[in-house]
Amino acid sequence: MSNQETILDKAIQQFHNDLAPGLNALADALDEAGISHYSSGCGVKKVTFDIFPASLYVRDMINMVTLQRNHKSRSDTGLRDATKYGDFNPANQFMQYLRRWSGFAEQVMQGEGDSARGIAAARAKLIMAELMEELAPKQAARSSKLGTKVASLPNYDDFFVLMHSIGLYLESHKLQETEHRTVTKQQRLKQNYERALAAATGKKITETTDKLAA
Numbered sequence: 001m002s003n004q005e006t007i008l009d010k011a012i013q014q015f016h017n018d019l020a021p022g023l024n025a026l027a028d029a030l031d032e033a034g035i036s037h038y039s040s041g042c043g044v045k046k047v048t049f050d051i052f053p054a055s056l057y058v059r060d061m062i063n064m065v066t067l068q069r070n071h072k073s074r075s076d077t078g079l080r081d082a083t084k085y086g087d088f089n090p091a092n093q094f095m096q097y098l099r100r101w102s103g104f105a106e107q108v109m110q111g112e113g114d115s116a117r118g119i120a121a122a123r124a125k126l127i128m129a130e131l132m133e134e135l136a137p138k139q140a141a142r143s144s145k146l147g148t149k150v151a152s153l154p155n156y157d158d159f160f161v162l163m164h165s166i167g168l169y170l171e172s173h174k175l176q177e178t179e180h181r182t183v184t185k186q187q188r189l190k191q192n193y194e195r196a197l198a199a200a201t202g203k204k205i206t207e208t209t210d211k212l213a214a
Helices: 003-018 020-033 043-051 054-064 090-112 116-135 159-201 205-213
Strands: none
Touching: 003 020, 003 159, 020 054, 020 090, 020 116, 054 090, 090 116, 090 159
């Protein structure tokens, strides 16, 4: 594992230690408040919560903060990985979701007051306000004492940088695996070809291959 991978992995662990508890608490509060990804889930709009609970998107975001998975080019929740071929970043998408759900939570609070559902919505709104502050882009502040090599590494404490880096890392490994499978397949095809030719000529594979090369 390279130095950069080690630092990235530590940043991921730190994210789960610091932020996963709050994100999980948010998911629970959104469920208690019946908030949908597309609406407040109030009245006739309750059906949207049954089909598209906002908590599903929160848990999907948590599960994306890892290197132990495949690169995600498509997603039912709209949260897909960054790629070197575009400027998409799931962190930006998730922050937009938080702002949307915060508005929905306000609607529930206005309609429900201090009922169990209204209180859950208020709790969700408070958690989202805190998360939006903690997940907001950070200014890169690198001390020269860290050394040129370390100082030049991305600021993985920044949620946006972290998610972009995870996407590029997973995309790179996906490409490497694809190239490996392609080479392995070509080797297998070549081997099968040589075995078939050797069987037809009654000669050993090495002798047939040497003759073809000559």
